[in-house]
Amino acid sequence: MTSTYRPNESKREEFRRYLEKGGVVDSITRALVALYEEAEKPNNAAEFVRRFMGGTGPDTAEIETLKNELMAAREKHEELTRENEALKEKLQKYESGQ
Known part of the structure; x- marks a missing residue:
């Protein structure tokens, strides 16, 4: 015998009234009706x-583009950091040689 958690009915009803009072239920309903009425359903x-x-x-495509740009920027940052360290070492050798 398995037990499942079910919230207190009064809490559930209180939450439902809260959503209705705040206009959330109507907003979601309008959005779903608009989606239903779309001739060409979006992906x-x-x-x-x-x-x-x-x-x-941003939409999903924009998010992917931004993620790719961020990844490229991080790689470039790492590359420039390594180059900077190498140049510092060369400068150190040059300065200590004089």
């Missing part, structure tokens, strides 16, 4: 809902 339904509800920010 990313969650992104569609987020944008429909006024969410701003």
Whole structure:
């Protein structure tokens, strides 16, 4: 016999009223209806809902581009750090040789 956790019914009802009072239920419903009525369904339904509800920010493609740019910038930083260290060593040898 397995037991499953079920929140207190009054807490669940209280949370439902909170969401309704805040307009969350209506906003989500409008977003889902708009998605349902889309002639061509988007590839990313969650992104569609987020944008429909006024969410701003980069879309998935932009996020991937930014991740790739960040990775390239980190690699360049590491390369320049290594080059800087090598140049410091050369300078140290040059200065100590005089």
